[in-house]
Amino acid sequence: LEALLTICTTFGIFPSSFALNGSISVEGGSSHVGGSFGDVWKGRLRDTPVAIKVMRVALYKREKIIQVFSREAIIWSRFTHQNIIPFYGVYFWPPKLDDYGERIALVSPWMEFGNAMQYLDSHPHVERDPLVLDIARGLLYLHRLKPPFIHGDLKGNNILITPAGRACLSDFGLSKGMPDHAWYQTGGSDSTQAMGNVLFSAPEIIFGELDDDLDQSVSSACRPRGRSILSDVYSFGCVAHEIFTGRPRFSEIDIPFQRIMAIQRNERFPQPTNVNVLVWELIERCWNRIPEERPTTEEIFQVIEDATDTDTAIGDSASWTCDDAPLQQKTFNIGRSMSTALHT
DSSP states (O other): OHHHHHHHHHHTEEEGGGBOGGGEEEESSSOSEEOSSEEEEEEEETTEEEEEEEEOOSSSOHHHHHHHHHHHHHHHHTOOOTTBOOOOEEEEEOGGGSSSOSEEEEEEEOOTTOBHHHHHHHOTTSOSHHHHHHHHHHHHHHHHSSSOEEOOOOOGGGEEEOTTSOEEEOOOTTOEEOOTTOSBOOOTHHHHHHGGGGGGSOHHHHSSSOOTTTOTTSOGGGOOOSOBHHHHHHHHHHHHHHHHHSSOTTTTOOSHHHHHHHHHHTOOOOOOTTSOHHHHHHHHHHTOSSGGGSOOHHHHHHHHHHHSOHHHHHOOOOOOOOTTOOSSOSSOOEEEEHHHHTTO
16 A cells, blocks of 8 residues: 555556546536545536545646545545545546646545534434434544554544434545555644644644653653654544534634643533433543553444434435446556656
8 A cells, every 4th residue: 555655656657446527517607615635526427426636736836736636545545434524536626616726636535524523513312322423433443454544634624424323534645545554644734734733633743742841751762753643542532522512622712822822731621411421421532641641442332322312313324326436446557647647
């Protein structure tokens, strides 16, 4: 996988079997939502509604975004789980649809309910525990892969809701695999990338390393400085809080510096009335300033599963089957060059 990622991101290429161009039609005259690197349009893969995430070229270097989308496509294509949004393939955005010329787009199922927070706004009385359990199940799947995968960008906006009311993880642009027997990866650029999502980012990412007076028992060799399984755990606690309360932790603080100070001090919140005592204690442990003292993903899933009404949680799983959708590539035949396709 690492060799494939290196080749694809270096040369801006992807497996030829990912291409969906003959089957895609775009609906509407504008995008529905925007992200860090792309805008999401609605379209159809034959008769199936799909989301088309089109790379944004106005704000970033073209070559860099080609590499980012190529990497996300390779990583995303490896995931097959009921709580992970499936990857359908790659679409070459026609120049006639806007003024930016041909671009790369990633295709996935269209989620009419939108993200978790949009869903809760329109369905305020829905049970929250099953959604949090779904998120924990999806994260556990990623962390149990060999090698384990770090999501790296967990937040309510990246949790999509299926027609059956199931929560699924999406947006794997910051995901990365970990070497065997390693629970973290270092990387100086992570701090910069995380600042835009500071309310969901672990303090070791925001501040680089923990304060000396708080982590004397932690070997400096074991301090994670970038995204990790343990920073995913911290972010999960933030997402769970957002799901249960309807707003991110510390979002009520308007001044950015004061928000940062609240995160640094790990200021406590009263337990919401709709959260089980054991689940709330688990969530608070996710926010521990010392990463090693946070719960494991396995423990998170077990505690929430034990506290959740399984009849409510299971529901009917939606089918992701689509004849033209390469949900998981078993062989990677590196084909068409993105750079050539985009005439760069």
